[in-house]
Amino acid sequence: METENPVNYKYMGRSFNDLSINDDSTAFSDCNSDRSGEFPSASSQNRRLLLACANSENSDELIRQLVSDLDSCSIDEQKQAALELRLLAKNKPENRIKIAKAGAIRPLISLISSSDPYLQENGVTAILNLSLCDENKELIASSGAIKPLVRALRTGTSTAKENAACALLRLSQVEENKVAIGRSGAIPLLVNLLENGGFRGKKDASTALYSLCTVKENKIRAVEAGIMRPLVELMADFGSNMVDKSAFVMSVLVPVPEAKTALVEEGGIPVLVEIIEVGSQRQKEIAVAILLQICEDSVLFRTMVAREGAIPPLVALSQSGTNRTKQKAETLIELLRQPRSGNAAARHSDVSV
Numbered sequence: 001m002e003t004e005n006p007v008n009y010k011y012m013g014r015s016f017n018d019l020s021i022n023d024d025s026t027a028f029s030d031c032n033s034d035r036s037g038e039f040p041s042a043s044s045q046n047r048r049l050l051l052a053c054a055n056s057e058n059s060d061e062l063i064r065q066l067v068s069d070l071d072s073c074s075i076d077e078q079k080q081a082a083l084e085l086r087l088l089a090k091n092k093p094e095n096r097i098k099i100a101k102a103g104a105i106r107p108l109i110s111l112i113s114s115s116d117p118y119l120q121e122n123g124v125t126a127i128l129n130l131s132l133c134d135e136n137k138e139l140i141a142s143s144g145a146i147k148p149l150v151r152a153l154r155t156g157t158s159t160a161k162e163n164a165a166c167a168l169l170r171l172s173q174v175e176e177n178k179v180a181i182g183r184s185g186a187i188p189l190l191v192n193l194l195e196n197g198g199f200r201g202k203k204d205a206s207t208a209l210y211s212l213c214t215v216k217e218n219k220i221r222a223v224e225a226g227i228m229r230p231l232v233e234l235m236a237d238f239g240s241n242m243v244d245k246s247a248f249v250m251s252v253l254v255p256v257p258e259a260k261t262a263l264v265e266e267g268g269i270p271v272l273v274e275i276i277e278v279g280s281q282r283q284k285e286i287a288v289a290i291l292l293q294i295c296e297d298s299v300l301f302r303t304m305v306a307r308e309g310a311i312p313p314l315v316a317l318s319q320s321g322t323n324r325t326k327q328k329a330e331t332l333i334e335l336l337r338q339p340r341s342g343n344a345a346a347r348h349s350d351v352s353v
Contacts, residue, residue: 059095063088063102070107075116082111082122089129096133105130105143112148121160124152128163131170140167141177146184153189161193162204169208178211182218188225195230199241202234206245213252220258227253228262236271243279247286251293260294264301269294269308277313284317285325292332306336 062084069081085104088095104126111123127145130136145167152164168186171177190212193205209227212218227249234246250268253259263269275287291310295302311333318329 059088059092060098063095063098063104067099067102067104067107070104070111075119078111079116079119079122082108082119082126086122086126086129089126089132093133096130097135100130100133100136100139105136105140105145109140109143109145109148112145112152117157117160120152121157121163124149124156124160124167125163128167128170131167134173137171137174137177141171141174141180146171146177146180146186150181150184150186150189153186153193158198158201161197162201165190165193165201165204165208169204169211172208172211178215178218182212182215182221187212187218187221191222191225191227191230194227194234202240202242203245206242206249210245210249210252213249216256219253219256222253223256223258223262228259228266228268232263232266232268232271235268235275238278243275243283244286247275247283247290251286251290254290254293260298260301263290263294264304269301269304273305273308273310273313276310276317281321281325284321285328288314288317288325288328288332292328292335295332295335302336302338311336 066081066085066088069077070085072078072081085099085108089099108123108126108130111119112127114120114123127140127149131140149164149167149171152160153168156164168181168190172181187209190205190209193201194209197205209222213222231246231250234240234242235250237243250259250263254263269291272287272291275283276291279287291305295305314329314333314336318326318333321329
């Protein structure tokens with residue numbers, strides 16, 4: 001597995017650690033437990049769950065019974081057991097370890113492949129909630145959860161797709177799982193969710209892609225799946241609440257040449273320049289960092305950025321931004337003002353845009 005390691009970028013005596021951005025983690029609200037399936041009424045089953053959440057001995061006994069019910073011949077019993085395990089794992093963190101130790105993971109994974117959408121959704125979401133516990137992540141992956149989660153990402157309800165994306169994110173936090181998830185076919189499906197999902201789906205897909213694309217082969221898969229188009233569209237839509245998230249995903253991708261070319265082909269340069277003009281301070285900094293990376297080795301791309309009118313807003317940013325942003329803006333200005341003729345230009349004349 002080839003994971004991208006931070007590299008030092010030096011230009012005109014200045015050094016940047018992989019052109020990193022301050023506080024990138026806050027661009028993503030980590031996928032939490034499911035945001036549905038709360039206790040809707042005071043039924044006997046719900047009272048039983050509330051009691052189990054409050055009493056450790058009761059929860060142990062209930063969990064053992066529910067795990068047993070997952071293998072029932074009755075679909076209704078399976079549905080109820082999956083729902084209750086999902087809620088127990090959601091509402092009490094220590095239950096996540098108890099449920100895994102009781103042997104629930106494999107039967108829950110089998111439910112993810114069910115043709116019954118409700119059963120599949122509860123299986124996916126129970127696995128998501130169990131994956132919130134770090135101790136469970138390796139067991140979930142080694143028990144064969146990745147391919148069924150990818151299948152749910154392809155065929156499930158909107159909630160199943162969103163929660164499958166979150167579960168894959170959790171599993172990708174174990175470095176060894178990133179390649180397996182990428183090779184399972186998850187990347188194009190996550191790109192599709194990023195492009196066509198609702199707001200929560202877009203957010204969950206972007207978070208999962210950000211994690212998975214620290215591996216080089218997953219970057220290439222994402223570019224080949226057409227990720228640059230939705231990223232550029234989301235960055236251009238300041239009302240989407242996705243500018244930061246999509247920009248951070250783009251920043252992870254642009255170190256590979258294929259991503260640079262795709263970004264330019266999808267009209268990314270005017271969008272990045274607009275962000276430097278009117279975006280927030282953090283958005284401006286990441287836009288500058290992305291432009292630095294695409295301009296570093298391409299005279300043609302530098303020319304395109306300069307012609308788009310980037311220098312005046314960069315000059316303004318170099319005078320008003322944070323120290324980090326000022327440094328990057330000044331470096332990009334100097335890069336854009338370099339002579340754009342002669343052998344250097346000839347070397348880049350074959351770049352397709």
